[in-house]
Amino acid sequence: xxxxxxxxxxxxxxxxxxxxxxxxxxxxxxxxxxxxxxxxxxxxxxxxxxxxxxxxxxxxxxxxxxxxxxxxxxxxxxxxxxxxxxxxxxxxxxxxxxxxxxxxxxxxxxxxxxxxxxxxxxxxxxxxxxxxxxxxxxxxxxxxxxxxxxxxxxxxxxxxxxxxxxxxxxxxxxxxxxxxxxxxxxxxxxx
Amino acid sequence: xxxxxxxxxxxxxxxxxxxxxxxxxxxxxxxxxxxxxxxxxxxxxxxxxxxxxxxxxxxxxxxxxxxxxxxxxxxxxxxxxxxxxxxxxxxxxxxxxxx
Numbered sequence: 001x002x003x004x005x006x007x008x009x010x011x012x013x014x015x016x017x018x019x020x021x022x023x024x025x026x027x028x029x030x031x032x033x034x035x036x037x038x039x040x041x042x043x044x045x046x047x048x049x050x051x052x053x054x055x056x057x058x059x060x061x062x063x064x065x066x067x068x069x070x071x072x073x074x075x076x077x078x079x080x081x082x083x084x085x086x087x088x089x090x091x092x093x094x095x096x097x098x099x100x101x102x103x104x105x106x107x108x109x110x111x112x113x114x115x116x117x118x119x120x121x122x123x124x125x126x127x128x129x130x131x132x133x134x135x136x137x138x139x140x141x142x143x144x145x146x147x148x149x150x151x152x153x154x155x156x157x158x159x160x161x162x163x164x165x166x167x168x169x170x171x172x173x174x175x176x177x178x179x180x181x182x183x184x185x186x187x188x189x190x191x
Numbered sequence: 192x193x194x195x196x197x198x199x200x201x202x203x204x205x206x207x208x209x210x211x212x213x214x215x216x217x218x219x220x221x222x223x224x225x226x227x228x229x230x231x232x233x234x235x236x237x238x239x240x241x242x243x244x245x246x247x248x249x250x251x252x253x254x255x256x257x258x259x260x261x262x263x264x265x266x267x268x269x270x271x272x273x274x275x276x277x278x279x280x281x282x283x284x285x286x287x288x289x290x
Contacts, residue, residue, distance in 0.1 A: 017223075032212050114196045125208050
């Protein structure tokens with residue numbers, strides 16, 4: 001039988017560093033999946049995951065077993081991803097003007113009939129990536145957690161460390177920002 | 192174009208695209224290597240860090256001493272002219288010796 005998180009954490013705290021490895025192995029798929037929502041390049045994703053586990057190891061003494069280890073780790077993951085977005089916000093150079101052919105096709109089909117345009121996932125994904133890359137770090141984080149991951153405002157507040165009213169304000173601003181980006185994206189050809 | 196609808200469709204597609212949770216081979220070993228690597232101490236960084244920490248107490252001591260000097264300074268009468276000032280300066284040594 002595999003040791004529980006609590007047993008592994010207790011062993012690490014006693015000085016058996018090697019017991020941290022099973023914890024990494026257990027949770028790294030989830031941390032990788034989360035990091036891939038915010039970073040596109042694989043080397044950036046790996047840097048984020050590595051930073052999360054190093055921080056978790058360094059701050060393990062501050063972990064109180066009141067909530068599951070996974071929740072504590074995911075809070076750390078979301079905050080590390082947010083730090084990553086903030087430190088890379090100058091690199092948001094994806095322009096809205098040079099859309100690829102499949103993206104233009106997708107938008108044209110959408111303009112013709114908005115109801116029947118749910119397919120072509122590659123073009124849609126490229127468009128989403130383009131739009132998300134234009135959002136501010138706060139807006140991107142809140143849109144990802146609220147709209148894409150379907151989390152509640154309270155959950156987001158716990159994950160990010162923001163207050164509930166602040167999450168609501170940032171969600172409102174994020175939606176407005178996204179609408180503005182979509183307006184810019186479609187202005188020239190379709191409005 | 193219906194932007195509201197466009198946003199809904201993009202969000203729906205983003206929801207449907209669940210991110211990959213693939214982990215590179217032996218990634219946990221790589222992290223463990225980082226964690227167990229012998230700690231190398233950067234002496235200059237440590238020294239710089241200590242200097243920065245010392246800034247506040249040193250500035251505080253300097254400010255306190257400055258205030259103390261200003262408060263305890265004797266208000267001696269200003270000399271009338273340059274000749275008088277030079278004489279006072281030269282004779283002050285004798286005053287101190289005489290005491």
